[in-house]
Amino acid sequence: MFKVGSVFVPVTDLKKSKKWYEELLGVKLIDEWDGGAGFYFPDSPTQLGLVQVDKPQPSEFTIKGNKKNSYYNFLVKDIDEAHSHFNRNNVKTSEIDEFGGMKFFDFFDPDGNPFSVVNEVEDSPFHRDEVKKLQEKHLSTQG
Template identity: 30%
Template sequence: MDAPLATRIDTIFVPARDTEGAAAWYARLFGMTEIFRSAGYIGLRFAGGDPKSTALTLIPAERVDPDAHVAFNFFSPDPEALREALIADGREVTEIHDQGAMRWFDFVDPAGNRVNVCSFAEDA
């Protein structure tokens, strides 16, 4: 069998009107620690956990609508190959976006859900 094109669910996205307050709440109740902060986005992971474990990213939102955001993303070491495989499967796929050290794209699964794929240096 060929190597998998995605290797884990990387991030669960949670919209929040107050990402600072939400981050403090997750830290207090679940012992999560901040792993990154950028443009209002705050990434959290369980304290002492594996640095490759699934993270929770709080995303700034004017209002919270559970149907209006990507619920999770896959990490892929080769986003181009995964994107091509999704296109070959007939999926609706966006272009690959570069955002500094991260590259990402979205696709629509067969059930109509928007799913994200990200890629970045694993030692980052």
């Protein structure tokens, strides 16, 4: 019944951020509105919206103490190449880390918004192929 349609990111300089997201994430402009712009990813149905704000807004939440988590992540096939891509383009990143076979790192947009990049782990219940099986099973029981 529900799907994630768009994810919105607060930005303080819409013009600068539009260029940054297009160049570094490869998003394509759909349209603009007063104070915002919408994009699509060439390989994903989820859209991205940039919304002009007066001052930076938090795009992460605190788990415990100083440990924070971004609201969503980007999925890549080659995490080493993604990390190198950002480093070649002078984007602030964390080091690549690993947990349970999954590799991940964070990067930051011009407003300091943090985003995680992850690779999928084969046989993980969170791998998109495994999730697709759950979806198909659910649909067949609804039938």
